[in-house]
Amino acid sequence: MTVTAYTLAVVLDLFCLFLGYRFLFRPGPAAAGYGVPADPAGDAGAYLTIKGLRDGVLGVVGLALLAFAGARAEAWFMVCVALVPLGDTLIVLRHGGARAVVFGVHFATAVVVLISAALLFLV
Numbered sequence: 001m002t003v004t005a006y007t008l009a010v011v012l013d014l015f016c017l018f019l020g021y022r023f024l025f026r027p028g029p030a031a032a033g034y035g036v037p038a039d040p041a042g043d044a045g046a047y048l049t050i051k052g053l054r055d056g057v058l059g060v061v062g063l064a065l066l067a068f069a070g071a072r073a074e075a076w077f078m079v080c081v082a083l084v085p086l087g088d089t090l091i092v093l094r095h096g097g098a099r100a101v102v103f104g105v106h107f108a109t110a111v112v113v114l115i116s117a118a119l120l121f122l123v
Contacts, residue, residue, distance in 0.1 A: 005119035006066070009074050012116055013062035020056020023048050034088070035097030035105065058084070075120035078113050085109040 022030040027040035027048035034051075038044035058081055066074045089106040093099075 001119065002123050005071065005116070005123050008112075008116045009062065009066055009071075009078065009120060012078070012113060013059045013066065016055050016059030016062065018059075020052045020054070020059060023052030023055060025052075027052070033101075033105075035092035035101035036095045054084075071120045071123040075117045078117035078120065082110045082113040082117070085113065 031038040
C-alpha cells in the first residue's frame with residue numbers, strides 16, 4: 001500500500017509539472033486539451049501563462065511536501081488540490097466544453113487526486 005500511495009502521489013505531482021510546462025511552452029494545444037480552446041497570441045495569452053505557472057507550482061509544492069514533510073502533509077495537500085480539477089470541471093462546463101473532457105479529464109482527475117489523498121492518509 002505504501003508504494004502505491006507514494007507512486008500515485010509522485011505521478012500526480014509530475015503530471016502537474018507536465019501540465020505547467022505544456023501551458024507555458026505549448027499554450028494553444030494545452031488550452032484545446034483543457035477543453036476550452038484559446039488563442040495564446042490574443043488576450044488569452046496571459047491567462048494561459050498563469051495557468052501554466054499555477055499547475056507547475058502545484059507539482060513542485062506536492063513533491064516538496066512528500067519529500068520533506070511526509071505522507072500526511074501530502075495527503076492534506078491533495079485534498080486541497082482536488083479543488084482545482086473540480087473547479088476546472090465547472091469552468092469547462094460553463095464555457096461549453098465537451099462533456100467527455102469535463103468528466104473524463106477534469107472530474108476524473110479530481111477523483112484520482114482524492115483517492116491519492118486517501119491512500120496517503122492510510123500510510
